[in-house]
Amino acid sequence: MNLTKANIVESIATKTDFTGKQAGETVEFLLEIVKRALETGEDVLISGFGKFCIKEKKERKGRNPATGDHLMLKPRKVVTFRCSRKLREELNRT
Secondary structure: OOHHHHHHHHHHHHHHHOOOHHHHHHHHHHHHHHHHHHHHOOOEEEOOOEEEEEEEEOOOOEEOOOOOOOOEEOOOOEEEEEEOOOHHHOOOOO
């Protein structure tokens, strides 16, 4: 099962005194803050969880898998995530 935005909203609403609408607005507001920070090139560090960063990918050779044609892929930005040491330890606890 995947954790969805709706699951997060529901969890916040049940564990706090927020209504479903308030929880939804809170989640949307948080995601908007993260998006804006990433759009401006800022890293987003959430202590105990991890860090979201923007990486620049250079132009590179590629291939269309359907046709086999070779082409050049344009430079682009991608979001990467590195989990914190604390989260990594929790995930690997046996």
